[in-house]
Amino acid sequence: MIRFENIYKKFGNQVVLHDICIDFEMGQSIAIVGPNSSGKTTLIKILLGMVIPDKGNLFFDDILIANNHKYRGKIGYMPQISQYPPNLKIYQLIEMMTDIRKNAGWKGTPDNELIKAFDIETFQNKTMSTLSGGTRQKVGAALAFRFDPSVLILDEPTAGLDPASCEILKDKIQKEREKGKLILITSHIMADLEELTDHVLYIQDSQIQFFEKTEALRDKYQEGKLGKIIACLMKKKAKSELIPTYV
Amino acid sequence: MINLKNILLLIITFSLLQFYALNVNARIIKVQKQSELLEALRNAKAGDKIWVYEGQYQVNNLLINKPIELIGKNLPIFDGLYKGEILTIKSDNVVVSGIQFQHVGVTSVIDWAAIKVIESRNVLIEKNKIIDCYFGIYLSASNNCTVDNNEVHGSPSNEQNTGNGIHFWKCDSLFVKNNFVEGQRDGLYFEFVTNTTVERNVSIRNIRYGLHFMFSHKNSYAYNTFDSNGAGVAVMYTKFVKMHHNIFKNNWGSAAYGILLKDITDSEIEYNIFDNNTMGALLEGCNRINIVQNEFKHNGVAMRIQANCEENTIVNNNFINNTFDIATNGNVVSNTLDSNYWDKYEGYDLDKNGIGDINYRPVSLFSTLIERMPQAMMLLRSFTATLLDKIEKVIPSFTPENLKDDRPLMLPFKIITSDYDPL
Amino acid sequence: MKKVLKYVLYDILRNRFVIAYTLLLLLISLAFFGFEVNPGKGVISLLNINLIVVPLVSIIFASTHFYNSYEFLELLASQPLSRKTIFFSQYLGVSISLLMAFLIGVGLPVLVYEGTITGFRLVLTGSILTLIFVSLAFLSAVITRDKAKGMGLALAIWFYFSVVYDGLVLSIFLNFSDYPMEKATVLFSLLNPIDLARILVLIKMDVSALMGITGAVFQSFFGSASGLAVSLTALIVWFISPVLVAFSKFNKKDL
Numbered sequence: 001m002i003r004f005e006n007i008y009k010k011f012g013n014q015v016v017l018h019d020i021c022i023d024f025e026m027g028q029s030i031a032i033v034g035p036n037s038s039g040k041t042t043l044i045k046i047l048l049g050m051v052i053p054d055k056g057n058l059f060f061d062d063i064l065i066a067n068n069h070k071y072r073g074k075i076g077y078m079p080q081i082s083q084y085p086p087n088l089k090i091y092q093l094i095e096m097m098t099d100i101r102k103n104a105g106w107k108g109t110p111d112n113e114l115i116k117a118f119d120i121e122t123f124q125n126k127t128m129s130t131l132s133g134g135t136r137q138k139v140g141a142a143l144a145f146r147f148d149p150s151v152l153i154l155d156e157p158t159a160g161l162d163p164a165s166c167e168i169l170k171d172k173i174q175k176e177r178e179k180g181k182l183i184l185i186t187s188h189i190m191a192d193l194e195e196l197t198d199h200v201l202y203i204q205d206s207q208i209q210f211f212e213k214t215e216a217l218r219d220k221y222q223e224g225k226l227g228k229i230i231a232c233l234m235k236k237k238a239k240s241e242l243i244p245t246y247v
Numbered sequence: 248m249i250n251l252k253n254i255l256l257l258i259i260t261f262s263l264l265q266f267y268a269l270n271v272n273a274r275i276i277k278v279q280k281q282s283e284l285l286e287a288l289r290n291a292k293a294g295d296k297i298w299v300y301e302g303q304y305q306v307n308n309l310l311i312n313k314p315i316e317l318i319g320k321n322l323p324i325f326d327g328l329y330k331g332e333i334l335t336i337k338s339d340n341v342v343v344s345g346i347q348f349q350h351v352g353v354t355s356v357i358d359w360a361a362i363k364v365i366e367s368r369n370v371l372i373e374k375n376k377i378i379d380c381y382f383g384i385y386l387s388a389s390n391n392c393t394v395d396n397n398e399v400h401g402s403p404s405n406e407q408n409t410g411n412g413i414h415f416w417k418c419d420s421l422f423v424k425n426n427f428v429e430g431q432r433d434g435l436y437f438e439f440v441t442n443t444t445v446e447r448n449v450s451i452r453n454i455r456y457g458l459h460f461m462f463s464h465k466n467s468y469a470y471n472t473f474d475s476n477g478a479g480v481a482v483m484y485t486k487f488v489k490m491h492h493n494i495f496k497n498n499w500g501s502a503a504y505g506i507l508l509k510d511i512t513d514s515e516i517e518y519n520i521f522d523n524n525t526m527g528a529l530l531e532g533c534n535r536i537n538i539v540q541n542e543f544k545h546n547g548v549a550m551r552i553q554a555n556c557e558e559n560t561i562v563n564n565n566f567i568n569n570t571f572d573i574a575t576n577g578n579v580v581s582n583t584l585d586s587n588y589w590d591k592y593e594g595y596d597l598d599k600n601g602i603g604d605i606n607y608r609p610v611s612l613f614s615t616l617i618e619r620m621p622q623a624m625m626l627l628r629s630f631t632a633t634l635l636d637k638i639e640k641v642i643p644s645f646t647p648e649n650l651k652d653d654r655p656l657m658l659p660f661k662i663i664t665s666d667y668d669p670l
Numbered sequence: 671m672k673k674v675l676k677y678v679l680y681d682i683l684r685n686r687f688v689i690a691y692t693l694l695l696l697l698i699s700l701a702f703f704g705f706e707v708n709p710g711k712g713v714i715s716l717l718n719i720n721l722i723v724v725p726l727v728s729i730i731f732a733s734t735h736f737y738n739s740y741e742f743l744e745l746l747a748s749q750p751l752s753r754k755t756i757f758f759s760q761y762l763g764v765s766i767s768l769l770m771a772f773l774i775g776v777g778l779p780v781l782v783y784e785g786t787i788t789g790f791r792l793v794l795t796g797s798i799l800t801l802i803f804v805s806l807a808f809l810s811a812v813i814t815r816d817k818a819k820g821m822g823l824a825l826a827i828w829f830y831f832s833v834v835y836d837g838l839v840l841s842i843f844l845n846f847s848d849y850p851m852e853k854a855t856v857l858f859s860l861l862n863p864i865d866l867a868r869i870l871v872l873i874k875m876d877v878s879a880l881m882g883i884t885g886a887v888f889q890s891f892f893g894s895a896s897g898l899a900v901s902l903t904a905l906i907v908w909f910i911s912p913v914l915v916a917f918s919k920f921n922k923k924d925l
Contacts, residue, residue, distance in 0.1 A: 045924070048747065099674075625855040627880075
């Protein structure tokens with residue numbers, strides 16, 4: 001579904017991604033983890049076309065994404081912090097996103113489940129600048145799921161949400177997972193990842209250290225909790241101790 | 248008193264009698280053909296009236312040498328076919344009226360004119376139309392004549408070959424009024440002409456000057472309009488001139504002036520409008536001129552006073568929307584600027600007496616700069632230019648120290664300008 | 671493009687700053703025309719607003735807007751939209767709003783009080799200056815990622831064109847006063863959009879003064895129809911080229 005082929009990226013002198021090669025398939029739900037500034041965000045941004053790689057190709061559905069923007073119609077993206085034009089009202093923002101998708105060829109009926117569940121309609125006439133961070137996250141989540149995308153990219157989806165909303169969102173993610181979609185999640189809350197994902201992509205030092213099924217990891221490290229495994233990995237800085245394997 | 252009244256009555260009766268006496272013998276000769284015209288002129292006696300009816304008359308060098316009236320009916324046309332002059336008058340008490348003169352050719356030796364008056368008195372030239380003639384109306388050494396309500400239309404295409412519209416040389420006590428001149432070299436030209444009144448004439452689109460006079464003392468010019476002339480109006484070497492209620496406008500070019508005053512002394516310039524000229528008025532070698540209650544608007548430079556001018560007073564004028572108000576070369580010493588309205592004045596009037604509390608310096612640094620570097624005109628009205636002027640206003644160092652209006656008016660002076668708009 | 675632009679406009683037109691700018695211009699214009707005895711002087715005063723305030727506000731507002739919309743640009747970039755759509759919807763959004771502010775604040779009063787060719791030129795050049803300085807703002811914002819640096823650059827650009835440049839020209843005139851500079855003045859004018867805008871207005875307003883210069887290259891150039899065409903073309907180049915450079919940078923930029 002998504003294929004990274006020898007992707008390189010530098011910001012100035014700093015290497016951010018070094019020779020990334022990886023395949024994501026439909027039906028996978030992937031936790032992207034790694035220490036801070038390891039290249040997670042850049043990887044996602046490259047996938048979304050926000051950052052342009054120095055070298056290498058990226059395919060989406062076997063189509064090269066360079067200078068192509070149509071493929072993003074199949075992606076639902078929920079950013080970590082949702083910043084929208086301050087004077088736009090919520091319903092206008094939703095309208096705008098709908099217009100953009102329709103323009104890009106989307107013809108489905110909008111999925112309003114999260115809009116209803118988060119009660120967004122009750123404050124849809126407010127402008128974006130009057131909303132709290134948590135409420136903005138709700139809007140961001142609702143927009144990411146609204147157009148039935150086959151790929152979901154969720155950047156710290158639960159951060160900032162109250163526990164009830166958190167549960168609503170997680171339920172929604174599970175539902176979409178069951179539909180066989182490809183889901184990419186970054187999060188610092190390991191419990192969430194454990195619950196929502198079945199693969200782990202571990203990035204450190206600008207490189208992919210491994211990409212494995214969570215089950216396989218548990219077996220390998222004889223440890224039930226994903227959080228512990230990851231913590232353990234991060235402590236072992238030496239690369240040699242990691243065994244890169246690709247699924 | 249009764250005596251005086253009687254004498255007056257007697258004089259009137261006497262003059263009336265004389266008038267009738269003259270008319271008893273006077274005939275009216277009616278002319279409809281060219282041959283009849285020549286014959287009539289030959290045979291006419293003093294006091295006769297020749298009525299010339301509508302039609303084409305191809306005539307050259309007609310001469311009137313007796314006091315007769317030549318009167319056109321329905322504008323007959325006298326066509327000179329560019330061969331020479333049309334009409335010459337060498338007699339007192341002649342009237343020429345209501346005739347169209349056309350096609351007087353160009354000469355370099357003699358100034359051929361449509362109507363020429365030589366050494367005559369009491370000649371009246373009125374209601375004539377003059378088209379495409381070298382000189383239009385030409386008076387030489389004639390006194391007490393009147394030139395009224397004539398039209399002169401030149402063809403400005405041939406620039407070198409155009410004479411003056413209405414030309415006066417060595418005359419005295421004339422009335423020149425209600426005439427319209429366009430497309431000649433100089434519209435109105437006076438040389439050695441004295442005690443003359445020039446009123447309500449319009450002189451436009453002439454190749455050189457709308458009005459030009461030299462050595463013509465004690466004349467008055469009023470309610471005239473001089474518009475769009477090649478070099479504006481130039482007057483020179485004259486004393487005791489009165490110019491009031493005239494309009495000088497639309498004279499553009501590096502040598503064009505609303506009015507150029509050169510060596511004019513002891514004169515009055517009042518209630519005139521100087522509008523939209525490259526230079527409104529240029530004073531060169533002028534002394535004791537009163538420039539009062541004129542309006543200078545939309546000029547490049549409203550007034551330029553050269554350093555050789557002295558004792559002129561510039562009072563109660565309005566300076567509105569000029570790019571520069573006053574320009575000069577050097578330090579203008581003894582001219583008076585007082586109580587004018589300057590629209591660029593930025594002072595205040597705390598005591599509310601209508602007079603600004605701080606003085607106004609009408610010479611801007613930037614205008615001085617442009618004198619030396621014309622290309623700096625590119626920066627006109629730029630922030631930099633404004634800044635320079637502001638600094639100069641605070642610390643004057645380049646502009647003349649004593650050229651200032653100590654009592655600038657806060658509001659424009661209500662000027663009774665010409666009520667007469669002929670266009 | 672139209673769809674996105676519509677919402678960008680919804681947003682900016684409700685921006686307090688744009689509303690305040692419109693009202694400020696309107697108040698200034700009405701004050702100039704109301705207090706002055708003759709409307710001609712109102713136009714002269716407005717010319718200064720045109721040459722100083724309009725470029726300053728345009729470049730500052732456009733830069734600020736660009737930096738403040740950065741996250742939103744990212745979000746748009748994650749949508750099925752081309753970089754072109756994203757960039758020009760922002761550019762046009764800002765340009766159109768500032769243009770509307772200018773046309774309401776200055777255009778309307780000029781139309782009412784001084785509907786002459788001079789007034790028309792004032793409004794036309796003010797509009798083009800708005801576009802030019804929005805373009806320059808986008809250029810400076812695209813090449814500098816840091817907001818503080820970007821705003822500094824924007825201010826420096828404004829300062830250069832409104833003050834420094836004329837000072838340089840003046841010093842060139844002073845230092846090379848022995849050389850014929852007639853043709854150079856035309857070139858110097860074309861190289862600064864603010865000068866060009868000013869000259870296009872004053873060629874009408876101060877035509878009588880300009881006719882007074884001997885050797886009439888400058889005024890005959892700017893006064894002629896072909897000169898006008900060249901000037902307007904130059905102004906259009908001044909607003910199109912920065913925005914095109916900005917776009918090509920933005921197209922390759924990592925958000």
